[in-house]
Amino acid sequence: MLRALYRALWWIVAPLAVLRLFIRSRRERGYREHIGERFGHTAGRPRDDLAPLIWVHAVSVGETRAAEPLVEALLRARPDARLLVTHMTPSGRATGERLFGSRVARCYLPYDMPHTVRRFLRAWRPTLGIVMETEVWPTLLDECRRADVPLVLANARMSARSYRRAARFGGATREVFGGFSRVLAQSPADAQRLTALGARHVAVLGNLKFDMATPPDLVARGRAWRAAIGTRPVWVAASTREGEEGLILDALAAQATKDALLILVPRHPQRFDEVAALVERRGVRLARRSQWGGEAKPAAAPGPADMAPLPADVTVLLGDSMGELGAYYAAADVAFIGGSLLPLGGQNLIEACAVGVPVLIGPHVFNFAQATADAVAAGAAQQVSDSADLARVLDELFSDRGRRITMGAAASAFAARHRGTTERTVEVLRALMEA
Template sequence: MKSLEIRSRLYSLVTTLLTPLVLVRLAMRGVKTRAYLKRWHERFGWFKTPKNIQKSIWVHAVSVGEVNAAIPLIKALMERYQDHSFVLTTITPTGSDRVQQIFGDSVFHVYLPYDLPGAVKRFLKKTRPDLAVIMETEIWPNLFRFCKKRQVPIVVANARLSEVSLKGYRWVGSLAAKAFNDTAFVAAQTETDAKRMIQLGCQPEKIYVVGSLKFDIIIEQSIIDKGKEIRDHYQNSRMVWIAASTHHDDEVQILEAFSVLKERHPDLMLVIVPRHPERFETTTQSFRKLGFNTQLRSQAGLCDIYGDVFVVDTMGELLEFYASSDIAFVGGSIANIGGHNVLEAAVFSLPVLVGPNTHNFDEITELLEQCGGSYTVRDSVDIVQYMDALIKDKALRERMGRAAKSLVERHRGAVHLTMDLIESFMNEKPLYDAIKSKHYPRIVKND
């Protein structure tokens, strides 16, 4: 125990010493994305809370993807715990924008404080949470430690732990294990994720495998209507290919493939949605240099009949453009990023192309390919091969689209299971007794 306390103090010291470097990195990002230069005080726990926050439920989601996954769970919590205020934290400005877009003034948004003792204490004192819901696997030793001291129960929801993340957490070793074990429970996405958490040191009895919240994605009618409006703007003959959440290495291959495909299929239009705002200008110029008529969402509104490439240089509109497309490529997967959420395309019955680097979504991506909803593409040659087939064969597109949508429908339910666990804990009922009739797959040993 004494050794753990020493490590905790050492971790806090190192974190404090590294803070100036973190601020320099934040400022560098702010050169390209001005929003990073704002609201720094929140990252140190300095902010003014609304007067109506007497007790709250706090949900943390790092960025846009995690916020999107959390939406159904947050709405279920808001419906169930109407006597609580809701505090939502993110780390990125894009995540903040998404929170404001979806929830507006119904929640209080603030940036998550750095994992410094003083900042964490100030944050908890101001927000007064009765429950902390941490999306996916954001393990911050001081944050979890001080929640435990203030008797704030922590739920890790939609928890996942890739092999890469497992190796990364090992540098804090026992501190990461203690953070996991300071939770009320962990709602893991898959058995593989659960076993990795056990490897890290999480107590098996803390973990319940409930599936991915991403399958419970909510598509509001307004998004469907907006997608139809966008689609109606195009000529009927146009085939729309969306390349979503792209990074540099994805775009290199997309650009090469599109150059070939455009000659074969003149009516093909590419809608490209870079993952990060700082890439908007670079992406636009790379296509213009090759002579493509490249238009911007922020300038043109919608692509006209002469457009070859349409760059969505705005935030929070990805789903609308999925809804108006015929075929999807999901980025971060040729680039060695670990992939992004393929289910956001699948839910719109789109055939999906995805690269091989999907360690953040291994099992979901594998399920999508096994059901016939996606193809794996490694480079521009693969993209051209599969795009060519999909463009020519409407029946193939429809068959893959149905398979993708069916996969989403079959795996829904993680929100209800997670809510069962939360309600059991909040009502002080033994978790196992409260949910044993639900047949939760539960990790009980490390094998």
């Protein structure tokens, strides 16, 4: 009954979803492109192409970046296969294009309706499907099972909050989660919840995000920016969400360290102008990354001295660029991870740890609870309760260089200690394809 109701609702939701795409396209034009793909209309691959096709679904930017080490490993492990990467957002698609270029095919995953999913599967004929983290679509699972396409939930996580919501649907939930051929969980707690929801063949392999390497050129770029900024304290607020920037600006105003520079990096690019306007309304001098800085120079070329110094009266540098988060971390003395001051679940702190920067994170981390708890236990991160507490801890860290060095070293060691999930995941996928 629930399954029939779910499918019926999609006939109502689909036209509204298209309308929403056009509304969102006023801020991010990519939403009005490739709309046919959202209904399964895609060129697919030629009928005479008999190579195995591995399909990876990564909904948006975070999942696409988390999938990067896995996609690269699959390209190396199966040079005989083609790879398809699907997304749901234009920013995720753009990230995939930047990371993988023409080495993979790409399109949007269709809406979760039987005829659209069948059309997609007929066009691409995947040998194996891999969906990342929390992407559970009932009709997609049904149609993959009908088409004899094994579907794997990789880097799987299930927060306590999401578990309670899913468990309300009882047998229907168990039927859905039981449709995965394999579930590769990030942690024992995730595995326990997923098993309770009906998932079979569950294994704990760790978090793929630990295998995300920050490119050396990004680190060099961030170091060059730091030299051009000067000696004043620098902190980055990364992946901030709507409603959080005001709290972060409150923390900036409350700091005793009045010469500190805040690098403010909103998670969603369509909000760059909105956040810039918010900063300016506060009467704070703002500079935008898109209008300042540059690429790191080769060793033999002129160094950062030929970059324009950031004016000393600039208090906020807006990170209005894509693909440079590692550089922002490398330019900072301390990193605050957004999505955590409000009950939004937090964001990934692993990349900041890998760069070796001390990490602060708010109280709301239910989407990244295990990684946060492990980082705090390792001395790599510290949780703050609110914006006032954030200001207080920032002042403490800025006045204690030894503590910053200790936390940064612990962060690097923490990230290194948990690597290896990609290799374990590829072994499971290889066995599944050869079975």
